[in-house]
Each structure stands twice: as structure tokens, then as C-alpha cells.
Amino acid sequence: MTSMSWVVLGVFVLTYLGMAAGGVRGLRMDRSWIAGAAAVLLLFIGAQTPAEAASHLDAGALLLLLALMLVSAQFEFSGVYAWLNGRLESYATQPARLLAAVVVLGGVLSAVLVNDIVAFALTPLLCHSLLARGLDPRPFLLALALACNAGSAASLIGNPQNILIGQAGGLDFWGYTAIAAVPAIGALLITYLVILWQWRHRWGTAHSVTTEAAQPAQVYGARSYLKPAVATLVLLGLFASDLPREWSALMIAVLLMVSRRVASRDYVQAVDWNLLLLFAGLFVVTGAAMALPPVAGIAAQLADRGLLPQGVLSLAAASLVAGNLIGNVPFVMLLLGVLPEMSPSLLVGLAVMSTLAGNLLLIGSVVNLIVAESARRQGVRLGFVDFARSGVPVTLLSMSLAGGWLVLGGWLPW
Known part of the structure; x- marks a missing residue:
């Protein structure tokens, strides 16, 4: 492997050791920060180009998670x-x-x-x-x-x-x-x-x-509860269709955010951005490591041997x-x-x-x-x-x- 490949592998190992530790000892830095910082480091040292990093992201999973957080927030805002x-x-x-x-x-x-x-x-x-x-x-x-x-x-x-x-x-x-x-x-x-x-x-x-x-x-009154209840039923129905789940959830979330009582920024603040950062960082770090031919080969051998x-x-x-x-x-x-x-x-x-x-x-x-x-x-x-x-x-x-x-x-x- 090249020296850069060893660096990628090292960042990957250290990232998952950080996941096991749950953060950086003595500092208020959690798993999400570790994953995000590791992804940024790979970009900074040139181990990943922006295009390569973006190719590792599962945009569908990230968008679906974001949309479902917005839908969930409606239940709280509606009382x-x-x-x-x-x-x-x-x-x-x-x-x-x-x-x-x-x-x-x-x-x-x-x-x-x-x-x-x-x-x-x-x-x-x-x-x-x-x-x-x-x-x-x-x-x-x-x-x-x-x-x-x-x-x-x-x-x-x-x-x-x-x-x-x-x-x-x-x-x-x-x-x-x-x-x-x-x-x-x-x-x-x-x-x-x-x-x-x-x-x-x-x-x-x-x-x-x-x-x-x-x-x-x-x-609040019963009319307030109707909005999230109907939205959830419609969303579950859409999940039975051939439409991509992330687009269905995003459309419902956007419609829910049309409100006279709750400001759109309140919905944005209800999103767990920390969790999304964890997802994005791990996508980049894991994708970069698994793209290395030796790592991919080892994974294939382990699978073939039933390990x-x-x-x-x-x-x-x-x-x-x-x-x-x-x-x-x-x-x-x-x-x-x-x-x-x-x-x-x-x-x-x-x-x-x-x-x-x-x-x-x-x-x-x-x-x-x-x-x-x-x-x-x-x-x-x-x-x-x-x-x-x-x-x-x-x-x-x-x-x-x-x-x-x-x-x-x-x-x-x-």
C-alpha cells in the first residue's frame, strides 16, 4: 500500500477506536465530532477529493433521516x-x-x-x-x-x-x-x-x-393533533408505493412546516444535526477505507471463510x-x-x-x-x-x- 493508503487506514482505525471510547478523554468531544473531524482530515490531507467523499455519502439515508426528524418535531409542536x-x-x-x-x-x-x-x-x-x-x-x-x-x-x-x-x-x-x-x-x-x-x-x-x-x-385541542396524525398515516401509505422513501418523507415534512404557530427555524432547531454529522463522517471514513484494494480483499476473504x-x-x-x-x-x-x-x-x-x-x-x-x-x-x-x-x-x-x-x-x- 502507498503511504497515503496507510494514512487512510490509520484514520479509519482511530475513528472506530474513538467510537469505542465514546469521545476524547478530558475534552467535551463526542462520537459525532470524531467522525466529522476524521472526514475533514481526509479531505485536508488530500486522501479524498470532495467528489470521492460525496460518492461515499448515502444521500437517501441522510435525507430520509432529516425528513423523519422534521415529522417527529411536529408531534411535539402540536402538543x-x-x-x-x-x-x-x-x-x-x-x-x-x-x-x-x-x-x-x-x-x-x-x-x-x-x-x-x-x-x-x-x-x-x-x-x-x-x-x-x-x-x-x-x-x-x-x-x-x-x-x-x-x-x-x-x-x-x-x-x-x-x-x-x-x-x-x-x-x-x-x-x-x-x-x-x-x-x-x-x-x-x-x-x-x-x-x-x-x-x-x-x-x-x-x-x-x-x-x-x-x-x-x-x-392544544384535538384539531392540532389531527395534522401530525394525518401526515403520519399518509407517509406510511406512501412508503407502500414505488416512490423513493426519502422524497415522500421530505414532501410531508415540507408541508408540515407550513404553519401559523411554529416558525420554520424552530423545525430546523429540532433536527439532531449531531446525529447527521455522525452519519456523514462515518460514510466518508468507512467508504475511503473500504475503497482500498487490500482492505476490500481482506473483507472478501473473511466473508468467504465464514468469519x-x-x-x-x-x-x-x-x-x-x-x-x-x-x-x-x-x-x-x-x-x-x-x-x-x-x-x-x-x-x-x-x-x-x-x-x-x-x-x-x-x-x-x-x-x-x-x-x-x-x-x-x-x-x-x-x-x-x-x-x-x-x-x-x-x-x-x-x-x-x-x-x-x-x-x-x-x-x-x-
Whole structure:
């Protein structure tokens, strides 16, 4: 290899080591900054031309993610999240029913919206309401995080890695859901049962509060909720057509941004640009490394020898280890780079397994970190041990169920 090829390979390795570290020690620099800085470095030293870097970007995946974030923002601006939180309030005196409602709500919303946005919107509302009632928010926040991950496995728009997998493989939207819905629903049920068993006598007793104290955000009328609901139904219908998913989502997002109440800049500010930077940076760095002939040759040899994930067990093991080490988005991007010709069945298995594996540890998914950080700002500490105590059994049981389903259905071998 040339000296420049070694530099590209070195940047690639250091980038994924940064993904494993979660940032730069001693500095407030996260995974997104590392990926973006690495891409800029490759451009600066001439290892990649702007045209080459642009060729590595999956514009469809980036645009679809952007559009879905804008659609998700409409639910918050319309007061839908606050209204739903108000409905959860009615179960406060029956914590077991409240727990079930949180699991169902988090799971269903995350199947049709980006789960990061759902977790970001609902966590502070839940914390406010539960603290006002005198209930321990931790089991319900655990349920929210685990349910958001589990529910998002049911669709190709539920989380960032599934968006990437669906775009990369051209998977059929509803065909995927027909396979993934069973393990996703099973994971939601497992989440409820595990947390109920662990926390049933530890979440406290709810007491009554005034309506003003229980409601942390404005709730608008039913006409306001109609706009995001109709938009979501139309969007799901468009996903069944032959139109590119990113164009359908962008058109719905643009129409939603026509508003008398919400300024367009507020929609723009609701976008998680940090996540988009992570995607773009990893596209460039991974694409540059995989374009090197020696790296491509090594990847092909590993695939030929069966040393890369091909079945349920190897896919589950890789998802658990790599997903919780470098993050599920970087893991998926890396695997797509070394196995560019994955079969549709393997892509389905990757989407399901990489998503469910994110429930293992607090660091396994961006959703988990969003819930923990947002709860901390509300005065609630959701620690690593608290999360692992529920996350480990939920993940192992969920992935076992998913693996059995994929094998029995004939989609993947063991």
C-alpha cells in the first residue's frame, strides 16, 4: 500500500477506536465530532477529493433521516406528546398499568417515528409527572428506553441504523415489518414483564396533585393533533408505493412546516444535526477505507471463510459485542462496508438484532443515553447498574426470541 493508503487506514482505525471510547478523554468531544473531524482530515490531507467523499455519502439515508426528524418535531409542536403524557397520568394510581402504558406508547411511537426524538420528548414529561406524584421515575424511564429500542425494531424508520439498512438494501417497507413485528412485540412484552418483576414493590405509592403541577407543557385541542396524525398515516401509505422513501418523507415534512404557530427555524432547531454529522463522517471514513484494494480483499476473504456474520448466532454475538462497544450505528455502517452484498434476509436480521442489542447496556444505544441525560437534568439518576439490571435480561430474552423466529421462519440459519 502507498503511504497515503496507510494514512487512510490509520484514520479509519482511530475513528472506530474513538467510537469505542465514546469521545476524547478530558475534552467535551463526542462520537459525532470524531467522525466529522476524521472526514475533514481526509479531505485536508488530500486522501479524498470532495467528489470521492460525496460518492461515499448515502444521500437517501441522510435525507430520509432529516425528513423523519422534521415529522417527529411536529408531534411535539402540536402538543401530542404532552397530551399523551396527560393520558398516562390517569394510570398513576395503578403503577403496573402505567408501566404497561409507557411500554406500549414508547414502542408504538418508535415504530413510526425516529426513536431518538420520541425518547427526547417524553423523558422530561414523564419525570415531571412522576416526581409530582411521588413515584420513583426509574422503572418507567427504563421501560421507556427499552421500549423505544424494541418498538423501533418493527420498522425501517424506527431508528437511524434501520433507516440506513433499509436504504442500503432497498428493503420493502411493509415486507420488513411483516417479519420484524413479531420479535418487536415480543421484546415489548418481555420489557414489561422483567421491569414489573424487578420493580413491582419498589416504585412507591402515587399521591394526588393539582392539574397545574402535573402538566408541564401546553396541551392544544384535538384539531392540532389531527395534522401530525394525518401526515403520519399518509407517509406510511406512501412508503407502500414505488416512490423513493426519502422524497415522500421530505414532501410531508415540507408541508408540515407550513404553519401559523411554529416558525420554520424552530423545525430546523429540532433536527439532531449531531446525529447527521455522525452519519456523514462515518460514510466518508468507512467508504475511503473500504475503497482500498487490500482492505476490500481482506473483507472478501473473511466473508468467504465464514468469519463474518452470516447466521443468527454470529449476527447476535457481533451485535451484542460491537453494538455495545462502538455503538449500533457505527457497527451497522462498518458491517455494510465489509459486506456490501448482504442478502435481504441477512439485512433484516441485522436490523432486528442490532436494534435489540442496544438494550443491553446504558451505552448500547443513543436512546438510552438520551433518557439518562434528560432524566439527570430533571434530578433523576438512572445509573449504569440500574440499566444493566433490567437491560441484560431483556436483551438476552428478546434476542433469543428474535433468533428463534428468524430461524423458524426460514429467513436465516442458526
